[in-house]
Amino acid sequence: ARKHRIAVIPGDGIGKETTPEGLRVLDAAARRFGFELELTHYGWSCETYAQTGKMMPDDGLEQLRAHDSVFLGAVGWPGVPDNVSLWGLLIPMRRDFDQYISLRPCRLMPGVRSPLADRMPEDIDFVVVRENTEGEYSSSGGRMFRGTEREFVTQESVFTRQGCDRVMKYAFELAMKRPRKKLTSATKSNGITFTMPFWDERFAEMAKGYPDIKTDQFHVDILCAHFVQHPDWFDVVVASNLFGDILSDLGPAVAGSIGIAPSANINPERNHPSMFEPVHGSAPDIAGKGIANPIAQIWSGALMLEHLGEAEAAAAVTQAIESLLAEGGPRTRDLGGNAGTVDVGKALAEVV
Amino acid sequence: ARKHRIAVIPGDGIGKETTPEGLRVLDAAARRFGFELELTHYGWSCETYAQTGKMMPDDGLEQLRAHDSVFLGAVGWPGVPDNVSLWGLLIPMRRDFDQYISLRPCRLMPGVRSPLADRMPEDIDFVVVRENTEGEYSSSGGRMFRGTEREFVTQESVFTRQGCDRVMKYAFELAMKRPRKKLTSATKSNGITFTMPFWDERFAEMAKGYPDIKTDQFHVDILCAHFVQHPDWFDVVVASNLFGDILSDLGPAVAGSIGIAPSANINPERNHPSMFEPVHGSAPDIAGKGIANPIAQIWSGALMLEHLGEAEAAAAVTQAIESLLAEGGPRTRDLGGNAGTVDVGKALAEVV
Numbered sequence: 001a002r003k004h005r006i007a008v009i010p011g012d013g014i015g016k017e018t019t020p021e022g023l024r025v026l027d028a029a030a031r032r033f034g035f036e037l038e039l040t041h042y043g044w045s046c047e048t049y050a051q052t053g054k055m056m057p058d059d060g061l062e063q064l065r066a067h068d069s070v071f072l073g074a075v076g077w078p079g080v081p082d083n084v085s086l087w088g089l090l091i092p093m094r095r096d097f098d099q100y101i102s103l104r105p106c107r108l109m110p111g112v113r114s115p116l117a118d119r120m121p122e123d124i125d126f127v128v129v130r131e132n133t134e135g136e137y138s139s140s141g142g143r144m145f146r147g148t149e150r151e152f153v154t155q156e157s158v159f160t161r162q163g164c165d166r167v168m169k170y171a172f173e174l175a176m177k178r179p180r181k182k183l184t185s186a187t188k189s190n191g192i193t194f195t196m197p198f199w200d201e202r203f204a205e206m207a208k209g210y211p212d213i214k215t216d217q218f219h220v221d222i223l224c225a226h227f228v229q230h231p232d233w234f235d236v237v238v239a240s241n242l243f244g245d246i247l248s249d250l251g252p253a254v255a256g257s258i259g260i261a262p263s264a265n266i267n268p269e270r271n272h273p274s275m276f277e278p279v280h281g282s283a284p285d286i287a288g289k290g291i292a293n294p295i296a297q298i299w300s301g302a303l304m305l306e307h308l309g310e311a312e313a314a315a316a317v318t319q320a321i322e323s324l325l326a327e328g329g330p331r332t333r334d335l336g337g338n339a340g341t342v343d344v345g346k347a348l349a350e351v352v
Numbered sequence: 353a354r355k356h357r358i359a360v361i362p363g364d365g366i367g368k369e370t371t372p373e374g375l376r377v378l379d380a381a382a383r384r385f386g387f388e389l390e391l392t393h394y395g396w397s398c399e400t401y402a403q404t405g406k407m408m409p410d411d412g413l414e415q416l417r418a419h420d421s422v423f424l425g426a427v428g429w430p431g432v433p434d435n436v437s438l439w440g441l442l443i444p445m446r447r448d449f450d451q452y453i454s455l456r457p458c459r460l461m462p463g464v465r466s467p468l469a470d471r472m473p474e475d476i477d478f479v480v481v482r483e484n485t486e487g488e489y490s491s492s493g494g495r496m497f498r499g500t501e502r503e504f505v506t507q508e509s510v511f512t513r514q515g516c517d518r519v520m521k522y523a524f525e526l527a528m529k530r531p532r533k534k535l536t537s538a539t540k541s542n543g544i545t546f547t548m549p550f551w552d553e554r555f556a557e558m559a560k561g562y563p564d565i566k567t568d569q570f571h572v573d574i575l576c577a578h579f580v581q582h583p584d585w586f587d588v589v590v591a592s593n594l595f596g597d598i599l600s601d602l603g604p605a606v607a608g609s610i611g612i613a614p615s616a617n618i619n620p621e622r623n624h625p626s627m628f629e630p631v632h633g634s635a636p637d638i639a640g641k642g643i644a645n646p647i648a649q650i651w652s653g654a655l656m657l658e659h660l661g662e663a664e665a666a667a668a669v670t671q672a673i674e675s676l677l678a679e680g681g682p683r684t685r686d687l688g689g690n691a692g693t694v695d696v697g698k699a700l701a702e703v704v
């Protein structure tokens with residue numbers, strides 16, 4: 001049988017509850033579609049940090065590198081600063097494994113209520129393709145005159161031609177595969193006048209290679225407004241690291257699905273493992289209660305299957321999620337039900 | 353009678369249609385409340401640029417400096433790059449006049465439909481206080497290896513202690529004047545790790561001086577989601593230049609009022625004129641047709657009156673707008689009516 005090696009990192013908070021349900025459904029899909037998942041479990045988390053002073057061992061990335069994919073829950077816990085937890089585990093994976101694509105589908109699923117009035121599933125179905133390694137999340141910056149009146153900090157955004165071109169290429173190729181064949185670029189070249197005009201230049205240049213794709217671009221401020229007012233305008237949206245971060249939280253919010261939104265951190269060349277994680281975080285407020293919605297985790301598992309070449313299995317999992325939501329299957333509190341995390345996982349595993 | 357000197361710059365596109373209506377209402381307010389407006393008209397626009405190669409004369413800012421306030425329509429026209437039009441007229445005013453506060457009220461007005469389901473006017477009533485002179489809109493950056501594979505661009509965000517403290521102080525003082533006394537800070541310190549942790553530090557420090565204000569903070573990605581899902585959570589929101597730009601387009605969008613949203617660019621020390629302009633742009637698609645909504649311009653006029661110390665007149669103009677919207681007065685196409693720009697202006701001037 002085909003075999004895929006998966007590193008599993010539940011991480012913190014509800015990640016520990018949603019990851020097992022993700023695995024339950026992946027396991028069901030593996031049995032049904034005849035492939036094997038070889039799992040390695042890693043307990044790396046903020047607890048590891050409390051015990052060892054590190055989020056993961058020094059050779060952590062090396063250990064992960066032996067896998068085809070990483071299946072992640074959530075990282076972060078009160079008491080451990082974000083720059084320790086996230087920059088000690090999540091961000092290094094994105095960077096060192098050159099997962100330069102962050103893919104975040106935003107869909108209004110049948111049976112889910114959008115906060116927008118009068119919107120139907122066919123109105124909200126787009127994908128945010130976010131650059132995931134450079135841009136505004138840079139490691140270049142500093143502070144001067146600390147503790148004085150003239151104290152200031154700087155941080156440099158860095159956009160390379162290679163970095164822009166490859167994420168745009170991915171977005172154009174993705175748009176080619178979708179029926180509407182449309183790609184929107186998020187910019188802010190009227191205000192951010194060194195980096196964003198370059199982004200626009202590269203977008204115009206890359207567009208030449210895809211004459212069949214309809215393109216447009218909006219400044220990120222009005223683009224956010226359009227997500228609310230005209231979500232039906234969008235098909236694929238390509239954005240820088242920061243703008244993609246914002247748009248891929250806003251997109252699920254307008255689709256009423258912030259609790260079920262999946263994400264993929266992809267290295268398209270497969271030089272390194274890709275990583276799959278829900279958009280939501282570790283949710284300390286509901287952690288440990290067994291009430292977290294596992295759908296984001298399970299849907300992220302579907303994205304992983306697709307990346308691993310198990311397209312049929314991926315479609316079956318997505319289909320199972322759609323049916324469960326549309327047909328009034330068990331749902332957690334965030335979707336107005338009172339089912340537990342495990343109930344939803346089991347229900348999905350059964351029908352996959 | 354009290355006299356205020358106003359520089360009027362209609363600018364481009366619909367700015368030429370909305371500014372006269374703004375003046376019509378201001379004039380009515382002046383007569384009713386017994387003050388005088390001494391107007392100087394400036395035709396500076398993209399047409400000026402076509403004729404002279406400049407958006408305004410070399411001593412343009414000097415000319416404006418002799419006024420108490422600037423009343424602006426909109427700047428920008430197809431064919432003139434944004435970095436010429438905006439950076440030749442709008443941005444220099446914000447910078448040189450040290451208008452470090454951009455104030456943008458977001459309210460669901462009675463009679464206006466929000467794109468959000470089931471939201472009432474009392475659910476959406478907050479103000480975005482945007483830093484308006486530094487941060488991500490910097491003039492420090494550059495490009496290397498132009499035209500080659502290793503080409504890259506950089507742009508430096510710059511946050512000074514002085515810059516952070518003064519905008520936060522303004523926001524805290526504003527929150528003190530509002531019944532809910534709540535201030536939310538927009539951050540992204542988990543991803544943008546040099547500048548935004550400093551922003552958080554300054555916010556925590558400034559908060560010590562305002563023990564009566566309830567504070568919270570959200571990363572800008574989830575904050576955008578909350579604007580859609582829980583707009584009722586917010587009272588005053590303080591944000592950097594870029595985050596404030598995004599939030600103050602998203603806020604009016606959720607309030608269904610992108611066409612009526614006003615803004616004030618304020619120099620609180622009154623060393624230089626402040627500037628008042630609608631949030632919308634020059635709207636080339638509908639320019640010249642007499643159908644643009646003048647309410648954003650007129651509401652910006654109300655913010656100007658307040659800044660000039662004419663609080664009663666300001667309240668009367670805002671009240672007139674509220675009544676017109678609530679009581680089904682003439683409305684332009686964007687609000688589902690078929691009145692013209694002038695109709696709305698006249699209706700408001702009559703009742704002010």
Ligand SMILES: CC(C)[C@H](C(=O)O)[C@@H](O)C(=O)O
Binds near residue numbers: 190438
């Ligand atoms: C035109 C542009 C430079 C401007 C900005 O981003 O500041 C506009 O979007 C605004 O919000 O006033």
Ligand SMILES: CC(C)[C@H](C(=O)O)[C@@H](O)C(=O)O
Binds near residue numbers: 086245543
């Ligand atoms: C946790 C944080 C650093 C991260 C990001 O901004 O990339 C998160 O918001 C995300 O979107 O994955």
